[in-house]
Amino acid sequence: MSKEIVKFGKSPVFFDSFTRRPGPVKTNMHYCPGCGHGILHKLLAEAIADRGIQEKVMLVAPVGCAVMAYYYFNCGCISVPHGRAPAVGTGIARVAPDKMVISYQGDGDLAAIGFNEFIQAANRGEKMSVFFVNNSNYGMTGGQMAPTTLPGQKTTTTPYGRNVEVDGYPMKVCELLNSLDVPVYIERCALTSTANIQKARKSIGKALDNLRDRKGFSFVELLCACPINLRKSAADMNKFIDEEMTKYYPLGCFRDRSAESESKPLPPPPIHDPETVRSLLYPKKLDIGVAHTFRNESKLFDRELRLKMAGFGGQGILSLGIMLANMAKLRNFNVSWLPSYGPEQRGGSANCSVIVSRNKIGSPIIDSSCDLLIAISQTALDKFKDEVVPGSVLIYDSSTMTLPPLPEGVIICGVNASEIALKLGNAKCANSVLLGALAAVLKKNNILEGGDKADFDKVFNEAVFESFSSKPEVIELNRLAFVEGEKAVNA
Ligand SMILES: Cc1ncc(C[n+]2csc(CCOP(=O)(O)OP(=O)(O)O)c2C)c(N)n1
Ligand code: SF4
Known part of the structure; x- marks a missing residue:
């Protein structure tokens, strides 16, 4: 009985010589024998x-x-x-x-x-x-x-x-x-x-x-x-x-389940209109900020400014830091924002460090002196009081906290931010009240000088507008809270 002899060659799916291999030898396998x-x-x-x-x-x-x-x-x-x-x-x-x-x-x-x-x-x-x-x-x-x-x-x-x-x-x-x-x-x-x-x-x-x-x-x-x-x-x-x-x-x-499974080809991927994608990725730039060549020459910014905010999670401490960071960004400063919070995030302690500088920022960490401490819980103030040095500004919630001994020369301002925010109808705007208070302290003590005084309010408005561009009622609330914070300090 004659048998058909089938000659098996190399599958055409293999390369004839393995040109993708590095090194001079392009013809042999390099799996181990018996692999x-x-x-x-x-x-x-x-x-x-x-x-x-x-x-x-x-x-x-x-x-x-x-x-x-x-x-x-x-x-x-x-x-x-x-x-x-x-x-x-x-x-x-x-x-x-x-x-x-x-x-x-x-x-x-x-x-x-x-x-x-x-x-x-x-x-x-x-x-x-x-x-x-x-x-x-x-x-x-x-x-x-x-x-x-x-x-x-x-x-x-x-x-x-x-x-x-x-x-x-x-x-x-x-x-x-x-x-x-x-x-x-x-x-x-x-x-x-x-x-x-x-x-x-x-x-x-x-x-x-x-x-x-x-x-x-x-x-x-x-x-x-x-x-x-x-x-x-x-x-x-x-x-x-x-x-x-x-x-x-x-x-x-x-x-x-091969036999009973239906053939279900995937549809071709959707084709997105490039203009729509661009507008989603880069929403129309609001008419805010300054020309990219602008550089603030005020003496205050000759060195980097180290700002710390601390309180409980849920009090808006991290957002307060982001708002300050955005304000600095809108005036072409280099800025870092470093949050720190416990695993519980809500209710546990939370703080953030913001560094603002004309030059490059070496480290985003503030672990010794700071120029500004905004503390809105007693625990936070007790924890960071040693970072407050003569010349620093301290803003705290005067209705719920008592001041520990602090070095001479600290500029202290107590403001009842949470109560003011509640009166405005939303506890969440307490952080804008604090920023208003900060504006007042910086102006009153001539820490901000010349055009920077008015510009602080202006850049706050720009940052609020940028953050909440799609929610006009939130923009209004935060502007109001800022003004009330400023008033509370000047009263
Ligand atoms: C992210 C990462 N982790 C570890 C390695 C190191 N690494 C390279 S191959 C390998 C093991 C591969 O073993 P296996 O998946 O069993 O394949 P085998 O080589 O036995 O065929 C490891 C751990 C790596 N290259 N990258
Ligand atoms: S025998 Fe083992 S080590 Fe060698 S090529 Fe195969 S899997 Fe890799």
């Missing part, structure tokens, strides 16, 4: 060629030995940082729905650093097929423990074997994935015996069919050899996979 990646590369390249989708494939391979796929596959290839393949793949699938995204990831990559991105992409049912190389260790970096390392397995970081009490148990990615609703196809294969490799070939084909037919998220895990790091011969490596790894990672199909 599972080589077998998977071959199966994948053949499956892509069989389906005629080479021109459409975008192969995303992150750091790890997977990253070398880029040198061999003659299709769209992107090398991405460790763990980021499903995120990059999502981007490609969404902006170029005519492409077919393959994510090719190692177990350190997918099950450790990139697990969240992977599981979220799976849960969203992204149109991609993921091939997961489980070789039970971090191969490229020299055989460290991976999430998939077996209990008792020695690696360079578990020289006495993986201790499940300390290192946890191996992660079963197919099983975890199978708890989600949307993935279409989930299978685990092994690249060991010829029979297993043939099963893997089918499985890879199915994942690519689903990709081509836009059926949704497909996943194939492949138990693979890494003989170099596991220090085993090719035969012992296969034995380890077949006899030890499959105990934790049983082979088989966990889910196959």
Whole structure:
């Protein structure tokens, strides 16, 4: 009986010579002998060629030995940082729905650093097929423990074997994935015996069919050899996979909804009118501020000014700092704003430091003397009183706080900001009352001189207008609060 002899050549999806490789040798592979990646590369390249989708494939391979796929596959290839393949793949699938995204990831990559991105992409049912190389260790970096390392397995970081009490148990990615609703196809294969490799070939084909037919998220895990790091011969490596790894990672199909899943191509991405995008990103500039050449030459700004605001979260302390920072920005000063608050944010202590300077600002931190302290809680005042030095201005809420001993020469101003704000009908405008009080103190004590006096009020109005341009009633309220704060000090 005559048999047809079929001659298998190299898949056309592989380059003839690996021109993308650095260095002079452009013809040979550089996976280690016996490495599972080589077998998977071959199966994948053949499956892509069989389906005629080479021109459409975008192969995303992150750091790890997977990253070398880029040198061999003659299709769209992107090398991405460790763990980021499903995120990059999502981007490609969404902006170029005519492409077919393959994510090719190692177990350190997918099950450790990139697990969240992977599981979220799976849960969203992204149109991609993921091939997961489980070789039970971090191969490229020299055989460290991976999430998939077996209990008792020695690696360079578990020289006495993986201790499940300390290192946890191996992660079963197919099983975890199978708890989600949307993935279409989930299978685990092994690249060991010829029979297993043939099963893997089918499985890879199915994942690519689903990709081509836009059926949704497909996943194939492949138990693979890494003989170099596991220090085993090719035969012992296969034995380890077949006899030890499959105990934790049983082979088989966990889910196959390929037949009943509908083909759902993603629509082309929306095309945005560039003018609309520009107006959203850069709203029409309000007619405020000064020419970019303007430089305030007043003596006050010969050195940098260090301003600190402190109180409780929720009192508007951070916004007060932002308002002052914006005022400085509108007059072309360099400015930094550094907030500091506890984990509770609302109700806990909060403060911010603002530095205003004509020159570059070295550090945004104020931890010794400051030129201005606005304190609106007793705790805040007690905490920062030592930063107040002769010549500093201190503004505090006189209705609720008592003054601790302070150095001679501090310019002190108590103002009942919260009560004034409440009378105006909104406690939130207390910070503008404080800024009004500040304006009055700076003018009264001739800290601001000449044109700067009037300009302080003007730039406050500009900053309020800029911050609340779409809410005229809030602009009005804050202007009023500022005036009332100024009046309270001058009364
Ligand atoms: C953000 C980041 N973290 C860590 C590394 C170091 N790093 C490079 S490859 C690798 C391990 C890859 O192991 P795995 O994903 O299992 O792939 P394999 O090499 O075994 O195929 C690590 C930790 C890196 N390059 N970038
Ligand atoms: S280190 Fe392991 S995974 Fe990487 S190429 Fe070598 S055998 Fe393959």
